[in-house]
Amino acid sequence: MAKLVIAESSHVIALGLLSLVKTFQDVENVRIVHEEEECCSVIEEFSPDILLINTSFLKLETMHRMLKIKKDEAIVVHIFNTPLPIGAPMEQVSILDSKDILLNKFDTILKRVRNLSDELDTEELSPREKDILKEVAIGLTNKEIAEKTFISTHTVISHRKNITRKLGIKTVSGLTVYAILNNIIQMDDIS
Amino acid sequence: MQITGDLKMVDVVQHDIQLLAVIQRLNIPLGFRERTVKEVCNINNVDLDFFLHIANSFHDKEFLDFKKFRNFPVDWIIQYLMNAHRCYVDYRIPEIERQIKNFEKQVDINEKNIALLLDFFRKYIREFNSHIEQEEKSVFPYILELSDILKSDNFDSPRRDKLPSISEFHDEHSSIEETLFDLKSILLKYLPPPVTNCLYNNLIFDIFRLERDLLDHAELEENVLYPLVKEMENELHSKQNLR
Incomplete structure (x- = not known):
């Protein structure tokens, strides 16, 4: 699933792009930014996977700042107000492009985002993560887990982040339910 | 439109x-x-x-923009939020709990799972109720007092005992949202459906709907009410300094 920001001062063009990208299943959430000043804060808070930015929209310094705060793997696509040569790369779209060309380009971009996230998502928990999950589920704090398993608190936290990402469960009580359902711990283990 | x-x-x-x-x-x-x-x-x-x-x-x-709400008495917003609370506490949440309980009667193989789920949901209800109670017993009265003081000429600071800062409230909202999110994940991803699909789906629909509603509710509190309160606090502060 991809999150997208459209940074475009023209209301009509922004809405046009929005209706186009919404036809893709992979697009989870879209934000439109009309003001240059809002651009960086929105990107920081929303952390999009794809940024659609009109080349006439941002000053050079804002562009630099934005490139710094975006996610490393996020793809930047430039929107041009002028026609582009045939065979222009997928990261460049023109407001004059036909629907087919635009759909093609977005399709390629979204495929790339999908590949990136596939690499990140190995769904199964590693044996190590299962061990940590067990301790979390019976109610130990990060510090207690670190002491018990001879790793740093920092490592415990990073394991927990990965567990949450893989399972889609954020709270301790949720993790406990998961652990019992999957026989990682028994009902009697929790007091 | x-x-x-x-x-x-x-x-x-x-x-x-x-x-x-x-x-x-x-x-x-x-x-x-x-x-x-x-x-x-x-x-x-x-x-x-x-x-x-x-x-x-x-x-x-x-x-949605809090500036548009400046012209309305803040107690209208609070009354609206409290009416929403009643709807959650008196109807929506008991209804979800009733559905989970119903499953209990229909199956025994998965009994452990259902008990687990009920436990988890009850914990959520406790968290939710105490959040609402705190809002109604300390946050809302504080805001009403603040607005009364601003209307009068007597700018004494309102009693602010036991009131957490607005930002702590924000944290609490997100923890309540997270628990509901987890419940959904567990139902969709990890719990083998214990009863007829139709009943099970109904429960999941209800939870989704509640989640969406609570998000809207939290948005009104966080993006309208709290910014307005901050403005009121600043106004009071500057009036106090003037004296």
Whole structure:
């Protein structure tokens, strides 16, 4: 699933792009930014996977700042107000492009985002993560887990982040339910 | 679509059925006949402008902006939020709990799972109720007092005992949202459906709906009410300094 920001001062063009990208299943959430000043804060808070930015929209310094705060793997696509040569790369779209060309380009971009996230998502928990999950589920704090398993608190936290990402469960009580359902711990283990 | 006073109320609701919740929380009864939004508001003593602002914010997130709510007495917003609380506590949450309990009767193989789920949900209800209680017993009264003080000429600071800062409230909202999110994940991803699919789906629908509703609710608190309170606090502060 991809999150997208459209940074475009023209209301009509922004809405046009929005209706186009919404036809893709992979697009989870879209934000439109009309003001240059809002651009960086929105990107920081929303952390999009794809940024659609009109080349006439941002000053050079804002562009630099934005490139710094975006996610490393996020793809930047430039929107041009002028026609582009045939065979222009997928990261460049023109407001004059036909629907087919635009759909093609977005399709390629979204495929790339999908590949990136596939690499990140190995769904199964590693044996190590299962061990940590067990301790979390019976109610130990990060510090207690670190002491018990001879790793740093920092490592415990990073394991927990990965567990949450893989399972889609954020709270301790949720993790406990998961652990019992999957026989990682028994009902009697929790007091 | 922007909702305006001269539209027919029935058309507005048919256009966006979610607005039924808003109408109910403003104590407007159904049976609109051919009346316009303006007429329905007049009959029921609801301020037309206030209705339009709440309904439009609900209908279109782009519209939501606390500055537009400056002109309304803050107790209207609080009354609206409290009516929403009643709806969650008296009806929506008990209904979900009843459905989970029903599963208990229908299966025994998965009994352990259902017990687990009920436990988890009860914990959520406790968390949720204590959040609402705190809002109604300390946050809302504080805000009302603040607004009374600003209206009077006596700028003493309101009693602020046991009141957490607004930012702590924000944290609490997100923890309540996370628990509901987890419940959904567990139901969708990890729990083998224990009963007829139709019943099970119904439960999941209800949880999704509750989650969406609570998000809207939290948004009104965090993006309208709290910024307004911060402005009120600043105003009081500067008036106190002037003296």
